[in-house]
Amino acid sequence: MxxxxxxxxxxxxxxxxxxxxxxxxxxxxxxxxxxxxxxxxxxxxxxxxxxxxxxxxKRSVNSYDRKPYYVLPMFPYPSGNLHMGHVRVYSISDTIARFEQLNGRNSIHPIGWDAFGLPAENAAIERNIPPQHWTKSNINSMKIQLQQLGFNFDWNREISTCDPNYYKWTQYIFLKLFEKKLAYQSKAQVNWDPVDKTVLADEQVDDLGNSWRSGVKVEKKYLTQWFIKTTKFAKDLYDGLDNGGLENWKDIINLQKHWIGECDGVVVTFKMKVNTEMKTFDVWTSEPYKFIHGNFVTMNSSHPLVQEFKGHESSQLSCYNPISNREVPVYISDNVDYPQGRDVFIGSSQTDKDDLKIALSLNIPITTDQYEIDIESDNRKAIDMALEKNVGGHFVSSKLKDWLISRQRYWGTPIPIIHCSSCGAVPVPYEQLPVELPQIHSLKSGIHTLEKLDDWIQCKCPKCQSSAKRETDTMDTFVDSSWYYYRFLDSTNQEKPFSIEKIRDHMPVDIYVGGKEHAVLHLYYARFMSYFLHSLGWTPTKEPFKKLVVQGMVMGQSYKLKSSGKYIPPEQVEQVGKEYKDKATGEPVLTQWEKMSKSKYNGENPERLLATYGCDTTRLLMLADVPPATPRRWSxxxxxxxxxxxxxxxxxxxxxxxxxxxxxxxxxxxxxxxxxxxxxxxxxxxxxxxxxxxxxxxxxxxxxxxxxxxxxxxxxxxxxxxxxxxxxxxxxxxxxxxxxxxxxxxxxxxxxxxxxxxxxxxxxxxxxxxxxxxxxxxxQAWPKVDEHYELSFLCKVDGADRCDLKIKASDLLKLSHEKALQMMLNEESVKKRLKTNEILKTKFELFPYCRAILHIYPKKVKKVAVEENVV
Missing domain, CATH: 1.10.730 (Isoleucyl-tRNA Synthetase; Domain 1)
Structure with missing residues (x-):
């Protein structure tokens, strides 16, 4: 002073x-x-x-000389109004960012808008206004609401995925994928939403076969679509989940592993002539040597290529195997036990007894010659040949599919491809990006796809300058959100999506906060994109997110009539003893906790809370009592x-x-x-x-x-x-x-x-x-315990608490793994539990100025039955 x-x-x-x-x-x-x-x-x-x-x-502390700490909440879709889920996720992230700031870090806490997609387009159609105007209005409204809640976002980093300055770089990344043969077009059986009139990825269809957006039963169609070959990185993505650098992922690791599947097979791309065109298709097998020795291929009748050559006799079909470098006959059959998620099978009747049975059942010509092969050696050889020829060879599970990104709607990132009758699919030159969406004044006329906008479609081929047409599909919004966490760190870069110099000290994201509902799809796509960009040398690490805070949904109490299941508002309900009844009719009413929804009359308006209690009380309400990962029953x-x-x-x-x-x-x-x-x-x-x-x-x-x-x-x-x-x-x-x-x-x-x-x-x-x-x-600086205060040093043996010592805070900081183990092995309660002192492994966790925990995992002793002596 x-x-x-x-x-x-x-x-x-x-x-x-x-x-x-x-x-x-x-x-x-x-x-x-x-x-x-x-x-x-x-x-x-x-x-x-x-x-x-x-x-x-709201004023940020000038702390650029401090070590950065990147707190990233999932950015919102701009619906126009915040809901309690928004209040929860941003209360969590803002608290963590402010906490780290008090702990001497330079907290980076950005915000933006996941602004493309069906909801905005459908809302614009209903109101007969352009989706860009509807979206901009919603962003302005939600920005005011976020500021009213006192969240300390770095608005200088604000991005919006529908801004050409952003999706220019989404298109740029797509072209890099295309260059590496990871973005491709192929005919496929797809899920068609008859209400929203667009293709849905398998992940966007629920277990009952209904659309995740419209709720209607999807239809199956065969369409030519754009895919990203995420499967090429499947094994890396699977193995990366065992990276010791991932913190607090817990059950999310299992969800990701289940989605990717155990990568126990490889894929090779074969070719087949259909009519006058050469088509490609993938063949998966857990026995790669069959790419060398396989002598027949079978296809399920639902395979997209089969639809194109219906009427041909099966004996007339053949394909080109790039590994054996020879033609292989193709047979159509629904009676083969195909690998999970696959509709193609490669067999080797000369080396595999089960394949021989298939060949005999389909009357496939076979030779009686049999010979010995070195399966392990040929497996490796087949994989190496596939990788060398760039026709596959990457490990993947049979069930994992490539990412279908085509959407047949207007409001999305245009795919930067031009179709030429002479040159085929030609990438838009980088210097011509962005390929901007054409401006429309109304969607009332039914224009919800780019294919109806002829003036925009017609163009010149960049290669031969002849007349050509633009690609009319737009990208799935998951593509926009698969890399936004990099752009936040370099949001004004006009030369490239971001520079490694700007992101080097900030990646991976220190802590990523978002809903558990995004813990599979979005997280998988974001991890894939990060692995791909790392393969280009653009990023310092493969994994994009170090630590996860996955928050549960905010649930509201809903009421519905027992007889019809119709939802009714809470003011129509009265409690009689332990039962609930409709005030008007006396009819029994069922109550349950469900995700908040206007249609269920169980939502809560954050603006009411702000007006009634203020933003600090509202934030405190969202954070108190219930940990972030637990669903929050709002009451x-x-x-x-x-x-x-x-x-x-x-x-x-x-x-x-x-x-x-x-x-x-x-x-x-x-x-x-x-x-x-x-x-x-x-x-x-x-x-x-x-x-x-x-x-x-x-x-x-x-x-x-x-x-x-x-x-x-x-x-x-x-x-x-x-x-x-x-x-x-x-x-x-x-x-x-x-x-x-x-x-x-x-x-x-x-x-x-x-x-x-x-x-x-x-x-x-x-x-x-x-x-x-x-x-x-x-x-201020976040408080620390006094140096001479005694903190807990806990020992867990096989997960159970066995000893809790008290050590001065200053001494705890100096405690090494080796010294910690030595101290605990001298304690009777620990020795008694270990008995033989045979230890399988140990783990030491030091939390400075908080506590330390030593985990000891003893070897499992096999029980040996002892025969009794009989006198």
Whole structure:
């Protein structure tokens, strides 16, 4: 503190009038509190606090010299209105970003808009306005709502996938895929949505065969579509899930592995002449040697190529095998046990008895010659030949398909391909990107596909300059969102999608926050794109996301008539005993918790909460009680606990200021009694700092961390004598760290509390390593436990807690894996559990200033049956 201010403090009696204290407060502070401590906290006061501190809360701390920490929430589709799922995900990410900022990191917390797709286009058709106008209006509306919630996004990085400045680079990446023969066109049996009139990927059809968007039963069609060969990276993507650098992925690893499937076979691309054209198709087998020795191929009758040569006799069909370099006969049969997800089979009747049975059943000519082969050697040889000839050879599961990206709708990224009758599919030159969507004034006329816009379609072939046509399919929106996390880091680059120099120190994303419903498809596509871009040398790492926080859905209580299943609004329902009935008819009503939806009358409007309780209370409501990964059952019944806690915090500050301004003339406690309170406050403060930090930083169970802060509040209000409040260094320090640790969750409210404690006279805290009273609460350092406070060092044997030692925080930091193991092996409770001391493996986790955990996994001892001696 400056010398002048110290002299002011020393020269005046603090028990002066409020007006003088206000003047003094102004001297000390750049910005004072509202000084409403004598009034009970109310919504009006909270809203005034939020207005008062709004600019300070949104102002980013200049910390470019700090190590960056990339907090990425999944960007929203701009529907026009926030829902409670948005409030939850961004409350989580904003709290984590602010927490890391207090921990000395430069938090990068960007936001943008996943703006293309069917919902916007359908909404525009209903309203007879262009989708770009509808989308822009929604973005403006949602941006205001996000700002009202006090989220500290870096708006300078804002992107929108429907902006040509963004999708230009999506097209650029597509052309790179095309160059590497990873983007291709092929005829396929596809899922057709008859309502939205577009193709859906298999992943966008539910288990009942219904569209994920419209809900109608999909139809099967044969269409020529664009695919991305994600299967080429399948084995890498599967093995990458065992990367020790992935944190907190838990069951998401299993979901991803299940989706990709065990990569126990390889694919090779064969050729077949159909009419006058040469077509390609993939052949998968778990026995690659058959690409060398195979003597027949079978196809299911549903295969797309079969549809083109129906009427041909099966004996007339043949294909070219690029590995054996010879023609192989093709037979159509639905009676072959095809690999899961495949409709082609390659057989070798001379080397495989089961294949011989198939050949005999289909009357396939066979030779009686049999010979020995080296299967292991030929497997390797076939794979090497496929890789060398660039016709396959990559390991993949039989069930995994390539990514179908064609969509037959207007509102999407145009595929940058030109079709020429002479040159075939020709990529648009890079310098002509972006291929912009044509401007339309209305979709009312039924124009929802590019193929109806003739002026836009007609063009010149970049190769031969003859008349040609543009590709009229647009890309699946998953393509736009598969790489956006890179663009956020270099959003103004006009030369390329991003530069490795701009992303090198920021990737992989430190923590990715989003819904569990996106943990398979979006995450798979984003991982694929990251692996592909890494193969080009564009990125420093393969994996895009280090740590995941997957939040559960926000559920609302719905009511529906038992007889018809019709949903009714809650105001039509009354509770009679333990049952629910329709007020009008008395008919029984069923209740259940479901995903919030307007059609189910179980939604909650965030704007009501903002108007009624303020943004800090709304954020606190979303984060308290339930960990992020758990579905959140929304109910006003959760409000009293949070409101009461804010009330107790307000009263704690009021009483602190009162007692600091009216220090008792005489001591009512003996030094021993006073020190007893000091020690209790010191011990509780350190324990709750350690546990709060652990859950905010390492488990991301924010609700548990918040509960620790509630415990700290209770401790400060647990019959602490006025003399302790007035004079105690530990009370002041505990109150200060409580406000700092709550600030990432409720930044406005804590800014006001902090201004209150800053204005208090007779501050006695040692601020050398804890508090800077000249700065606001969001510029403080996150509290750490005292160096000599004893923290938990826990040992788990086979998952069970066996020993918990207490070690000084300073010593815990120096604890190595080897020393930790040695210490625990000397403990009787551990030795007793291990018995033989035979250890399979150990794992040591050190969480600085929080705790340490040693995991010991003993070898499993086989039980040997002992024969009894019979006398």
């Amino acid at each position: 400056p010398v002048l201010q110290l002299k002011i403090l020393q020269s005046y009696n603090y028990q002066r009038t409020n007006s003088f204290r206000n003047v003094l407060c102004y001297v000390l502070r750049k910005k004072s509190s509202l000084r409403l401590w004598e009034e009970d906290i109310s919504t009006e006061i909270k809203l005034n606090i939020e207005k008062h501190w709004s600019n300070d809360v 006003d019944a959760t409000l009293p606990g949070v409101l009461n806690w804010q009330h107790r915090l307000w009263m704690t500050m009021r009483e602190f200021l009162q007692h600091r301004n009216n220090i008792p003339a005489k001591n009512t406690l003996t030094p021993e009694e006073f020190n007893k309170y000091e020690y209790k406050l010191w011990d509780s403060r350190n324990y709750l700092i350690a546990t709060t930090t652990y859950h905010f930083k390492h488990t991301q169970k924010l609700s548990v961390g918040i509960s620790r802060l509630q415990s700290l509040t209770s401790m400060l209000r647990n019959k602490i004598p006025p003399e302790v409040i007035a004079k105690s260094k530990e009370f002041e320090k505990s109150l200060a760290v409580l406000i700092i640790m709550l600030a990432p969750v409720t930044p406005h409210f804590c800014s006001e509390l902090w201004a209150g404690i800053q204005s208090a006279p007779h501050r006695v805290c040692d601020t050398s390593n804890l508090i800077d009273w000249e700065k606001n609460v969001l510029e």
